[in-house]
Amino acid sequence: MLNKINLENVLFLDIETVPETPTYGELDEVRQDLWEQKTQYRRTEGVTAEEYYENAGIWAEFGKIICISVGYFHQKGSQRQFRVTTFHGEEEKILKEFRQLLDTHYGHSKYLLCAHNGKEFDFPYIARRMIVHGIPLPEKLNLFGKKPWEVPHLDTMELWKFGDFKNYTSLKLLAHVLGIPSPKEDIDGSMVRAVYYEEGDLDRIIEYCVRDVITVAQVFLRLRNEEQLSEGEIVYV
Known part of the structure; x- marks a missing residue:
């Protein structure tokens, strides 16, 4: 079933958050x-x-979003590309730009959102913060009245569970188990608050967020038993 999904119809994402x-x-x-x-x-x-x-x-x-990184597959002739970009700045600006992306390019029912632990964290967090700012929810995040099979969300952690509701596996562990090369990381999630507030280094956090989006895509490819992305196929826009 997973292999029937058109990769170009999936928007991969990751968010970074800090205390308000x-x-x-x-x-x-x-x-x-x-x-x-x-x-x-x-x-x-x-x-x-x-x-x-x-x-x-x-x-x-009690928190806020400081960046949302997204990535998507694009076939350029015979070459496969994975394009990555990041929304950052003030939270309201981030959310409005992300909503515009969803409404403009991912409004059709064929499109899906994918994140690691996204159903428990990324997707509801974004939706809640949009409500806080008075931003109308895009269709992809408005789940009211939808049946489970109508929810346009994929979650690599849930896919790895295979029905085991007790299991929690971090993205880093899953990538390691699946043999996905992990670039050297100078921070992890527990350090984001300090890097943001004490060091003021948002660029460092964005790099970390982008790496996670790429890793989610790599995990998704492994779950489909498909060839991993090479560095040359990743385009930063």
């Missing part, structure tokens, strides 16, 4: 209280709400 403010102290009292309530059962004994705030980026209610 650099520090817990910059939240107003109401939001500090709400954060404490939100995390009270997640924090281990002795860890305060303030100390745990560095993890706030994983919740759409």
Whole structure:
């Protein structure tokens, strides 16, 4: 079934997120209280709400998107290409540009979105942040009333589960298991907040995000038992 999908109909994506403010102290009292309530059962004994705030980026209610990288396959004559680009800047601008991309080029029902753990994280996070900013949801993220088989989302983590709901496999581990060469990474997801707020190095985060999009595409190809992308086939636009 997976091999019947036209690769050119799939938009691969990854997002990077950070806490909405650099520090817990910059939240107003109401939001500090709400954060404490939100995390009270997640924090281990002795860890305060303030100390745990560095993890706030994983919740759409307390975090924000700082970049969305996307990639898509394109056949140029006999040459296969995988084109990658990134939306970055202020969150509202990112979301509006991403929505425009979906509405303009991926509105037809034949198109699908694909991410690793996208159904649990990327897709709902983007949708929630659009609602926060008053941005109308594009059809690809508006799931209300849709039957499971009508949801236009692919998830490489879900595909790897093969029905095993207990299993969580990180993108890095899955790529390693499948023998996908991984470029040298100077950061991982746990470092994004510090790189963004303390170092102010968004370009470094974008590079990390782009690498993940390429890896998701490579995993998808391996799941279809198809040839991996070469560096020469990857086009940065």
